[in-house]
Amino acid sequence: MSGRTRTGDASFPLIELRDVERVYGKAETEVKALAGVNLVIEEGEFVAVMGASGSGKSTCMNILGCLDVPTGGEYRFRGVDVRTLSRDQLALLRRHYLGFVFQGFNLLARTSALENVELPLVYRGISARERRARAMGALDRVGLLGREKHTPAELSGGQQQRVAIARAIVSDPKLVLADEPTGNLDSVKSVEIMELLTRLNRGHGITIVMVTHEPEMAAFASRRVHFRDGRVERDERSATSDSGAFQTLSVEQPIGTA
Amino acid sequence: MILWATFLMALREIRRNAMRSVLTTLGVVIGVAAVIAMVTLGEGATARVTGEISGLGRNMLIVVPGSARRSAAISNAAxxxxxxxxxxxxxxxxxxxxxxxxxxxxxxxxxxxxxxxxxxxxxxxxxxxxxxxxxxxxxxxxxxxxxxxxxxxxxxxxxxxxxxxxxxxxxxxxxxxxxxxxxxxxxxxxxxxxxxxxxxxxxxxxxxxxxxxxxxxxxxxxxxxxxxxxxxxxxxxxxxxxxxxxRRIGPADEDDFLVRDMKEITRVLETATGVLTTLLGAIAAVSLLVGGIGIMNVMLVSVTERTREIGVRLAIGAREREVLLQFLVEAVVLSTLGGLLGIGLGLAGSYGAARALSLPFVFLPQIIVIAFVFSAIVGIAFGFFPARKAARLNPIDALRYE
Structure with a gap:
């Protein structure tokens, strides 16, 4: 069954939403959270999804993350129609292609940073030794080397979000979905997290789709998709992927420990 | 997912909540200990009865006046x-x-x-x-x-x-x-x-x-x-x-005497103590069942408490069966740990009780195996419902759970 999801071909766009609808409830009580979304995201993009609450952006993220399936239209992930996949196949798709970063970090309490980061690899059936090596690599990439033994309670909010990011990227996903990753952080820490995401996007080619309602954070993305009433209202791209405006944000600068 | 990794994860989780884990397994510990103690003591009592009756005399029969239907005290048999x-x-x-x-x-x-x-x-x-x-x-x-x-x-x-x-x-x-x-x-x-x-x-x-x-x-x-x-x-x-x-008893008349075979009495007594052992064992088994319900309760609470964790696991690609397995393994590890503790406690307790009651201490390897297997079964049976509840959570709701 994992073979099916792996048939996804790189020649297709990473994400292709065509007239995607998501309806909750039935008949008179039905609510259209998504009313025909069309969106194509290519590999390597850094997309900020914006919009007021109730605009459908969270529903869209859930669908992109294969946690939910559209009730209408078509969602193709690397060419594979997600609606044809079973619950287990969706889980395998998430396991092999997706990484998640949440607003509330969602780390396992009383569990070391290292074990948190290792978690996705456990489900991939990777040996303990290789898990450790890869998790250390991921922690290194988010600048938390030396803190791997700390539990979430012993880490600051910014550090916790870095652990969460390390967990999202440890399995080399095609796509990282970040749901308001800076929502619980102060502005200094927020900028640090955004710099980290930008670096991962540009340096490691990880595709990132991020929900935010802060324009300052959205400015880090190379593309901003605005949602309104369950539809894409505006889709704007920065002039160039490494536009001057953002170059001032020194991505090359070593990312300090928060 | 590899079973071994799940097992280690369960052990870690149990260690992380050491106090709760101990309280959870207490029911199984007591249940298994009770089963072991009751059956061991029951076997000891049977062994003693048998030993005593054979000590009374080998192949012994007793002939007494009186009839089977009326007690010797009130019969007028010569x-x-x-x-x-x-x-x-x-x-x-x-x-x-x-x-x-x-x-x-x-x-x-x-x-x-x-x-x-x-x-x-x-x-x-x-x-x-x-x-x-x-x-x-x-x-x-x-x-x-x-x-x-x-x-x-x-x-x-x-x-x-x-x-x-x-x-x-x-x-x-x-x-x-x-x-x-x-x-x-x-x-x-x-x-x-x-x-x-x-x-x-x-x-x-x-x-x-x-x-x-x-x-x-x-x-x-x-x-x-x-x-x-x-x-x-x-x-x-x-x-x-x-x-x-x-005694010149006519063909149509009843015996006015009785021949009792001690072997028969032995059999009757053995049956009686056997029934007693089974009964006590059954009562003890009920307490084991109650212990299982205790595990189920705590596992249900644990599933609710760890809803967000389950959400994360589902989001990062755990399949239903893997979450199910994780909680099931946790329940089984808990109950078998309780079973092992209970076996130790039951053996120690029945050894002490056997000495106090001056009964022989009969060590029964099979009851230990049965108790262990049974405690594992209790874990599976009572861990399944909470585990399924965990596995069937909707990842979106689970992640949002406060």
Whole structure:
């Protein structure tokens, strides 16, 4: 069954939403959270999804993350129609292609940073030794080397979000979905997290789709998709992927420990 | 996902909530310990009953007057006499020995000590049939038996009560108005299952007893020992035929005597203690079940508490079956740990109780295996529902759960 999801071909766009609808409830009580979304995201993009609450952006993220399936239209992930996949196949798709970063970090309490980061690899059936090596690599990439033994309670909010990011990227996903990753952080820490995401996007080619309602954070993305009433209202791209405006944000600068 | 990784994860989770884990397993610990203790003690009791009855005399049958339907006390069946005993001993093939018996409770006196005991009139067959061994002294002599000489052999309890540490051989104890010389004393058999002291008696020649104590020629019972080569059932049949002839019972009439086979009594008692063991074990098993429900409760709470964790696991690609397995393994690890603890506790407890109740401690490997397997089954059975609840969570809702 994992073979099916792996048939996804790189020649297709990473994400292709065509007239995607998501309806909750039935008949008179039905609510259209998504009313025909069309969106194509290519590999390597850094997309900020914006919009007021109730605009459908969270529903869209859930669908992109294969946690939910559209009730209408078509969602193709690397060419594979997600609606044809079973619950287990969706889980395998998430396991092999997706990484998640949440607003509330969602780390396992009383569990070391290292074990948190290792978690996705456990489900991939990777040996303990290789898990450790890869998790250390991921922690290194988010600048938390030396803190791997700390539990979430012993880490600051910014550090916790870095652990969460390390967990999202440890399995080399095609796509990282970040749901308001800076929502619980102060502005200094927020900028640090955004710099980290930008670096991962540009340096490691990880595709990132991020929900935010802060324009300052959205400015880090190379593309901003605005949602309104369950539809894409505006889709704007920065002039160039490494536009001057953002170059001032020194991505090359070593990312300090928060 | 690899089972081993799941197992390690479960162990980590159990360690992380050490206190809760201990409280969770307490029910299973107690349940398993109770099952082990009850069955072990029950087996000990059975072993003791069996041992005692075989100690009472091998292949023993008892012939008493009275009918099966009416108790001997109220029946007007005639007692036996010495000729009956002689006939049983000589005329029935397969009879190794037959000992007459007539008894009274009487106060035995020696010096300034006295002791209320049972005085029995019999002959040397008494020692053979009941498998008594002499610690010192001798049996009755033929002349003493025939003439009704005032001699006696005493049990260990009577010796202890009347003589203490001194040698009783040659001393004269007074039994009612008979001063009889102690010619031998016997090894102890201890208490019987029913709590009575088997060593508390004085035995003297039957003639002596009949003439000087009872004042009649009655024989209240005949203890018969069958040869190993014949079955006791066969001997029982022959005894019945003989006694019917001797007592002139018509073909249509009922027996006015009873032949009891001790083997049968052994069987009955074994069945009774077996039933008791099963009953106690079943009651203990109920407590194990309650322990399982305890595990289920805590696992359900744990699933609710860890809803967000489950959400994360589902989001990063855990399949339903993997989340199910994780919680199931946790429950099974908890319950089997409880099972192991309970086995230790049960063995230690039943060993202590067996010593306190002076029962033999019977170590039963199979009950330990059964208890362990059962505790694992409890984990699976009661862990399944919470685990399924966890596995079926909607990842979106689970992630948002506060």
């Amino acid at each position: 007692p036996f006499d010495r000729d009956d005993v002689r006939a049983i001993a000589t005329e029935v093939p397969g009879v190794r020995a037959a000992a007459p018996s007539a008894s009274r409770p009487i106060l035995a006196v020696y010096g300034n000590k006295n002791w209320s005991t049972i005085v029995t009139g019999s002959d040397n067959a008494f020692f053979d049939v009941r498998s008594w061994t002499f610690l010192a002294g001798r049996r009755f002599e033929e002349a003493e038996l025939l003439s009704g000489a005032p001699v006696c052999v005493i049990g260990a309890t009577v010796r202890k009560e009347l003589f203490g540490a001194t040698d009783p051989i040659g001393a004269a104890i007074r039994v009612r108005n008979v001063a009889c010389e102690v010619v031998g004393h016997l090894d102890s058999k201890g208490r019987s299952t029913f709590g009575d002291d088997q060593d508390d008696f004085v035995v003297m020649p039957l003639v002596t007893f009949q003439r000087r104590i009872a004042g009649n020629d009655d024989v209240a019972a005949v203890f018969v020992s069958a040869d190993d080569t014949v079955s006791t059932e066969e001997v029982q049949d022959r005894l019945e035929i003989l006694m019917r002839q001797r």
